[in-house]
Amino acid sequence: MAFRGLKYYCSEAFKNIWYNKLMAITSIITVMSCLLIFGFFLVVQLNLNDITKQLEGQCEIQAFMPQEYNDEQAKQVCDKISVLPNVKSAILETRQQAYDNYKDTLGTAANVMENINPEEFLPASCKIRPNDISQLNELEAQVSAIEGVEEVINRRDTVNGVISVNSIIRNGCIIFAVLLALIAVFIISNTIKLDVHARQREIHIMKYVGATDWFIRWPFIIEGIIVGFLGAVVAILITLLISSLLLNALDSFGNIFQFRSSSDTMPLVSVVLLLFGVVIGALGSLVAVRKHLQV
Amino acid sequence: MIIFDNVTKVYDDNKTVALENLSFTVEKGEFVFLVGHSGAGKSSIIRMLLCEERPTSGKVIVNGFDIGTLSQKQIPELRRSLGVVFQDFRLLPNRTVYDNVAFAMHVVGAPTKQIRRRVPEVLSLVDLAHKARAYPSQLSGGEQQRVSMARALANNPSILIADEPTGNLDLKRSDEIMAILDRINQKGTTVVMATHAEKIVNSMQKRVITLDMGALVRDEEKGGYEVGI
Numbered sequence: 001m002a003f004r005g006l007k008y009y010c011s012e013a014f015k016n017i018w019y020n021k022l023m024a025i026t027s028i029i030t031v032m033s034c035l036l037i038f039g040f041f042l043v044v045q046l047n048l049n050d051i052t053k054q055l056e057g058q059c060e061i062q063a064f065m066p067q068e069y070n071d072e073q074a075k076q077v078c079d080k081i082s083v084l085p086n087v088k089s090a091i092l093e094t095r096q097q098a099y100d101n102y103k104d105t106l107g108t109a110a111n112v113m114e115n116i117n118p119e120e121f122l123p124a125s126c127k128i129r130p131n132d133i134s135q136l137n138e139l140e141a142q143v144s145a146i147e148g149v150e151e152v153i154n155r156r157d158t159v160n161g162v163i164s165v166n167s168i169i170r171n172g173c174i175i176f177a178v179l180l181a182l183i184a185v186f187i188i189s190n191t192i193k194l195d196v197h198a199r200q201r202e203i204h205i206m207k208y209v210g211a212t213d214w215f216i217r218w219p220f221i222i223e224g225i226i227v228g229f230l231g232a233v234v235a236i237l238i239t240l241l242i243s244s245l246l247l248n249a250l251d252s253f254g255n256i257f258q259f260r261s262s263s264d265t266m267p268l269v270s271v272v273l274l275l276f277g278v279v280i281g282a283l284g285s286l287v288a289v290r291k292h293l294q295v
Numbered sequence: 296m297i298i299f300d301n302v303t304k305v306y307d308d309n310k311t312v313a314l315e316n317l318s319f320t321v322e323k324g325e326f327v328f329l330v331g332h333s334g335a336g337k338s339s340i341i342r343m344l345l346c347e348e349r350p351t352s353g354k355v356i357v358n359g360f361d362i363g364t365l366s367q368k369q370i371p372e373l374r375r376s377l378g379v380v381f382q383d384f385r386l387l388p389n390r391t392v393y394d395n396v397a398f399a400m401h402v403v404g405a406p407t408k409q410i411r412r413r414v415p416e417v418l419s420l421v422d423l424a425h426k427a428r429a430y431p432s433q434l435s436g437g438e439q440q441r442v443s444m445a446r447a448l449a450n451n452p453s454i455l456i457a458d459e460p461t462g463n464l465d466l467k468r469s470d471e472i473m474a475i476l477d478r479i480n481q482k483g484t485t486v487v488m489a490t491h492a493e494k495i496v497n498s499m500q501k502r503v504i505t506l507d508m509g510a511l512v513r514d515e516e517k518g519g520y521e522v523g524i
């Protein structure tokens with residue numbers, strides 16, 4: 001397709017859109033709605049991914065030693081744990097530290113602890129962070145097998161919960177997006193179909209004077225792409241607006257989870273939405289051209 | 296230029312035999328009338344020349360293209376070597392006379408410079424240079440048909456095909472059209488025209504191929520219009 005051809009195709013495409021303004025606007029709004037919902041899910045997904053990672057970061061297993069183990073013995077056990085393959089960090093918590101930490105949580109009621117001997121209150125333990133969260137079970141087994149480890153506890157259930165919620169949302173998002181995309185493709189193809197019918201006469205004449213099939217098809221395909229593109233641009237602007245409003249509102253929760261700023265997510269979201277818009281538009285027009293443009 | 300060799304055309308949908316064992320050839324530079332009653336098969340021949348229909352059996356060759364086996368991709372190439380004019384003009388109502396003609400050149404990818412030079416040329420060939428900016432609705436039927444002839448000629452076809460071009464016109468307008476067709480033919484373009492306008496055929500004294508129910512019944516040099524009852 002030579003440049004002169006491209007110019008002609010685009011001008012014809014814009015003429016079509018102008019000629020059929022109302023339908024074009026309807027299609028643009030449809031594409032926009034689809035992409036808007038998709039964009040919203042995408043932003044949520046990106047943040048959930050982050051939160052999962054943050055949770056995974058917090059995920060640790062704790063290996064408790066017998067109550068009678070002193071600091072020296074506990075340190076030796078912790079050292080053994082730290083050289084296991086999937087261990088990111090292994091931090092010793094001595095009996096004294098465990099006692100102090102517990103006391104801290106009591107706040108003003110801490111004085112009830114005064115007569116308790118730290119060496120008899122809580123055992124020493126080792127807090128372990130894994131490199132690979134999915135290998136947690138194996139790590140737990142390896143840690144349990146080490147001599148001097150009496151009990152291993154973990155917070156896997158919470159993390160698994162978040163991970164499965166995350167994947168439910170992700171799958172739902174994909175299904176929803178595909179559904180919406182199909183609707184958008186249908187509506188665009190309908191718009192193009194109307195344009196094809198409106199220009200039936202012209203198409204006929206073009207065929208008689210020897211236009212190639214693709215010469216006739218291109219303006220309609222470009223029309224679909226323009227509609228998809230415009231829908232995406234509007235969707236991006238609205239996503240930008242909503243997500244910055246929402247993030248401001250959520251800022252008060254900022255100390256629990258770190259949300260992504262929109263300047264962080266928007267470049268990716270914009271590219272994805274533009275791509276989707278263009279693909280949806282092109283697909284819609286291809287469907288229409290195949291079905292209604294017997295050239 | 297054109298070879299019909301034992302051509303039969305049966306339409307699939309109603310099993311009508313539109314053409315039956317038809318054979319004739321048209322040489323370069325000829326002027327040929329196809330005459331016959333309505334339903335005799337004239338338009339079927341025209342559509343076959345354009346590869347809108349294909350022969351059921353037999354062979355049709357147009358400008359070296361074998362219509363029976365021509366691939367979908369080659370059809371535009373065939374049509375670029377032909378110019379075609381219909382009874383109902385088939386102009387684009389929302390484009391000027393100039394643009395209606397330029398359009399045909401755009402479609403085949405002619406350079407803008409060539410379009411600017413060629414369009415006035417063909418418009419003056421049909422005596423419409425002064426109407427370049429008018430819209431089809433502002434023209435008489437005869438003028439509209441001349442625009443459609445200019446469009447057919449824009450890409451310098453070697454054959455001009457006309458299906459009842461005077462069908463919607465009175466005798467005076469028809470004569471203007473015929474004068475232009477004759478002029479075009481004098482310049483070397485082959486002309487094939489389907490018609491049942493008796494007076495026109497008789498006055499032109501050209502080759503006449505007469506059809507009846509899809510069969511060739513007469514083929515005469517400098518013939519007249521005689522289609523029987």
Ligand SMILES: Nc1ncnc2c1ncn2[C@@H]1O[C@H](COP(=O)(O)OP(=O)(O)O)[C@@H](O)[C@H]1O
Pocket residue numbers: 306307308309311312313331332333334335336337338339340
């Ligand atoms: N597309 C078609 N499908 C079925 N039958 C057709 C078609 N076109 C023409 N016919 C039939 O073929 C015969 C010849 O028609 P046509 O070539 O149009 O004749 P003419 O142009 O001489 O009037 C007629 O009987 C007509 O009904």
Ligand SMILES: [Mg+2]
Pocket residue numbers: 337338339
């Ligand atoms: Mg006819």
